[in-house]
Amino acid sequence: MFDLQWLLIAIPLASGALLLIWGKESDRFGHLIGTAASAASFVLGVVLFAALLGHDAEDRSHAVSLFTWIDTGTFHVEMSFVYDQLSALFVLLITGVGTLIHVYSIGYMEHDERRRRFFAFLNLFIAAMLTLVLAGDYLVLFLGWEGVGLASYLLIGFWQHKPSAAAAAKKAFVVNRVGDIGMALAIMLMFAQFGTSAIAAVNAAAPGATDAVTTSLGLLLLLGACGKSAQVPLQSWLLDAMEGPTPVSALIHAATMVTAGVYLVVRSNAIFDASEVARTAVIVVGLVTLLAGAWIGCAKDDIKKALAGSTMSQIGYMMLAAGLGPAGYPFAIFHLITHGFFKANMFLGAGSVMHGMDDDVDMRHYGGLRKAMPVTFATFALGYLAIIGFPGFSGFWSKDKIIETAFGENLWVGLGALLGAGVTAFYMTRLMMMTFFGDARWKDDVHPHESPKVMTVPLVALGALSLLGGVLLVGDWIVEWLEPVTGHAEHHELAVPAIVLTLIITLVAATGVALGFLTYGRRPVAAETPADGSVSFLARAGRHELYGNELNEAVVVRPTRHLTRFLVWFDGKGIDGFVTGLADRLGDTSQLLRKPQTGYVRSYALTMFAGVAIVVLCLLAVTLA
Amino acid sequence: MTEYITLSMILFTIGAVGVLVRRNAIIVFMCIELMLNATNLAFVSFSRQHGNLDGQLAAFFVMVVAAAEVVIGLSIIISIYRTRRTTSVDDASLLKS
Numbered sequence: 001m002f003d004l005q006w007l008l009i010a011i012p013l014a015s016g017a018l019l020l021i022w023g024k025e026s027d028r029f030g031h032l033i034g035t036a037a038s039a040a041s042f043v044l045g046v047v048l049f050a051a052l053l054g055h056d057a058e059d060r061s062h063a064v065s066l067f068t069w070i071d072t073g074t075f076h077v078e079m080s081f082v083y084d085q086l087s088a089l090f091v092l093l094i095t096g097v098g099t100l101i102h103v104y105s106i107g108y109m110e111h112d113e114r115r116r117r118f119f120a121f122l123n124l125f126i127a128a129m130l131t132l133v134l135a136g137d138y139l140v141l142f143l144g145w146e147g148v149g150l151a152s153y154l155l156i157g158f159w160q161h162k163p164s165a166a167a168a169a170k171k172a173f174v175v176n177r178v179g180d181i182g183m184a185l186a187i188m189l190m191f192a193q194f195g196t197s198a199i200a201a202v203n204a205a206a207p208g209a210t211d212a213v214t215t216s217l218g219l220l221l222l223l224g225a226c227g228k229s230a231q232v233p234l235q236s237w238l239l240d241a242m243e244g245p246t247p248v249s250a251l252i253h254a255a256t257m258v259t260a261g262v263y264l265v266v267r268s269n270a271i272f273d274a275s276e277v278a279r280t281a282v283i284v285v286g287l288v289t290l291l292a293g294a295w296i297g298c299a300k301d302d303i304k305k306a307l308a309g310s311t312m313s314q315i316g317y318m319m320l321a322a323g324l325g326p327a328g329y330p331f332a333i334f335h336l337i338t339h340g341f342f343k344a345n346m347f348l349g350a351g352s353v354m355h356g357m358d359d360d361v362d363m364r365h366y367g368g369l370r371k372a373m374p375v376t377f378a379t380f381a382l383g384y385l386a387i388i389g390f391p392g393f394s395g396f397w398s399k400d401k402i403i404e405t406a407f408g409e410n411l412w413v414g415l416g417a418l419l420g421a422g423v424t425a426f427y428m429t430r431l432m433m434m435t436f437f438g439d440a441r442w443k444d445d446v447h448p449h450e451s452p453k454v455m456t457v458p459l460v461a462l463g464a465l466s467l468l469g470g471v472l473l474v475g476d477w478i479v480e481w482l483e484p485v486t487g488h489a490e491h492h493e494l495a496v497p498a499i500v501l502t503l504i505i506t507l508v509a510a511t512g513v514a515l516g517f518l519t520y521g522r523r524p525v526a527a528e529t530p531a532d533g534s535v536s537f538l539a540r541a542g543r544h545e546l547y548g549n550e551l552n553e554a555v556v557v558r559p560t561r562h563l564t565r566f567l568v569w570f571d572g573k574g575i576d577g578f579v580t581g582l583a584d585r586l587g588d589t590s591q592l593l594r595k596p597q598t599g600y601v602r603s604y605a606l607t608m609f610a611g612v613a614i615v616v617l618c619l620l621a622v623t624l625a
Numbered sequence: 626m627t628e629y630i631t632l633s634m635i636l637f638t639i640g641a642v643g644v645l646v647r648r649n650a651i652i653v654f655m656c657i658e659l660m661l662n663a664t665n666l667a668f669v670s671f672s673r674q675h676g677n678l679d680g681q682l683a684a685f686f687v688m689v690v691a692a693a694e695v696v697i698g699l700s701i702i703i704s705i706y707r708t709r710r711t712t713s714v715d716d717a718s719l720l721k722s
Contacts, residue, residue, distance in 0.1 A: 598718070599718030599719070600714070600715055600718055601653075601714045601715075601717070601718075602644075602645055602646070602648075602714065602715070605644055605645055606645055609641060609645070
């Protein structure tokens with residue numbers, strides 16, 4: 001039964017390849033094939049999940065090795081996959097949300113003449129992402145890791161005729177390479193230290209390894225996770241990645257791919273459990289990103305970029321939870337899943353709004369859309385209530401648990417996470433008010449309209465999931481479900497009862513909502529973005545993404561460019577100069593030797609006579625002497 | 626005796642100078658013959674002086690070789706003349722292109 005898990009990957013992969021090589025005649029139905037492949041994977045995922053539920057808790061990890069990938073001397077890698085509690089949840093999230101987004105894309109990309117290719121890339125992404133989460137070996141995981149990077153690159157730059165999209169795709173690719181260096185080095189270190197890169201073997205060996213090894217492994221893996229999950233300091237690519245079509249932003253840059261870093265940390269839990277330093281680094285990265293993302297989300301007027309800042313921030317929460325050890329892992333995954341629901345929902349909602357607003361992304365041109373787009377508004381509101389943590393919604397349960405666990409770890413970490421919850425409520429309220437409430441600030445020739453059914457049905461499904469995602473926590477189900485993978489957690493007793501903390505969190509979020517409402521709901525919103533000079537320092541920094549790009553430019557790009565220029569100069573003047581100089585001198589010498597070769601018989605004859613004369617003179621000299 | 630050798634040297638020098646300065650292939654060719662014959666004269670004179678036949682032998686040898694050389698040389702000149710309508714040796718300088 002579980003040997004069939006390779007089919008999960010093979011179906012979308014085959015479909016993606018088919019769509020890419022099939023000619024123009026598949027333009028008419030290519031999107032249906034792509035959607036069907038994703039749906040087939042989802043159905044298989046559900047069947048496997050149901051089968052897994054039927055097994056005992058100890059018997060829920062099923063490894064399968066397809067073939068030996070590399071076998072040279074001591075270097076041995078199996079093409080192995082593991083279907084266990086953790087990957088089962090991911091399979092459901094990826095294929096489930098993925099299928100909904102496929103359906104949505106049928107409508108969203110309807111007028112794009114390259115729609116078939118778009119679906120091929122989406123399928124490719126699904127296959128790569130499933131490889132990533134099902135991998136039983138870090139090298140196989142790396143294969144999926146690079147695969148999703150490739151799919152992300154192709155899809156960000158899908159509208160490659162726009163220079164900004166092409167540049168954003170390149171930026172995402174390059175920044176991800178920095179993180180991949182960490183991944184690659186970590187895998188090499190595993191080989192060097194443990195002689196294997198099989199995830200189970202590495203996790204088993206990690207507790208016995210020295211501190212230096214686990215700490216470097218943890219930090220290298222964290223670097224990889226930072227690149228893929230857009231965590232500080234490798235966060236700069238995510239906001240630019242919004243250049244891609246909106247379904248891509250929803251699927252790859254919100255719900256699934258960007259959470260791969262969190263998956264990596266949770267999957268490598270033994271390494272992080274063994275190294276206090278690496279674990280603390282994860283917490284710091286998570287906390288910093290959480291606040292930085294929220295800050296950026298408050299200042300952006302581009303609806304997709306505001307949501308992207310929010311995504312960064314929410315992944316910061318997951319990272320933070322993953323850094324809290326076995327107590328936090330289940331909640332990291334729980335928040336990852338609920339976030340997958342409500343953020344995909346809101347991104348698709350934003351796409352629906354853009355669809356009705358002639359692809360305008362500036363929220364200052366929106367306003368009062370709730371009447372024009374009732375379904376989009378209703379589903380978006382569900383996502384909104386989920387992300388701010390409105391009691392009962394999915395985000396309420398997951399964020400509450402993370403903040404609670406953070407307080408159990410450290411007071412300041414907890415306070416940071418609490419502040420983040422307040423800011424989240426503020427910027428989401430701002431987004432909501434600017435888009436759906438207030439006066440209509442539409443451009444004259446724009447006529448907002450509700451999107452077609454094929455787009456609103458996925459919205460409704462995701463809206464329902466945003467509302468109901470919390471059921472995973474009923475009776476601590478997800479904690480017990482994941483315990484065999486992530487390890488048992490000691491229960492921390494908090495200084496205050498959990499219910500009091502929940503109240504405080506809700507109060508902080510309510511304050512954020514109130515602030516947002518007072519600022520953007522009660523007062524009219526300017527139809528044009530205020531100039532940089534007229535806004536506070538906080539807003540200015542947020543607009544410029546906290547000057548992350550400027551920092552990269554100054555610290556990395558410019559020195560590298562100078563170094564390159566020097567190397568080019570040295571190569572041209574130094575190395576090339578020496579070689580070409582040598583050749584030039586040889587050429588000059590041969591020019592001199594060429595002169596006597598006149599081609600006239602007479603001159604050759606003269607040379608001959610001169611030679612003979614010299615020989616005769618020499619003979620005479622010898623004879624007479 | 627010295628007179629023969631002097632004559633031989635004068636003839637050889639005339640031939641050598643002719644080879645070097647004249648452009649007409651026929652003249653150059655004749656000058657080469659002149660040099661060969663000057664050598665022959667020297668051979669014969671020395672043969673007479675030393676009283677053995679080695680020199681005369683060499684002279685005959687040179688004559689035979691010269692006869693063969695004339696055949697080949699003249700045919701080369703003729704074929705050059707046929708293709709280029711000239712017998713100037715300076716025009717046949719294709720090696721320096």
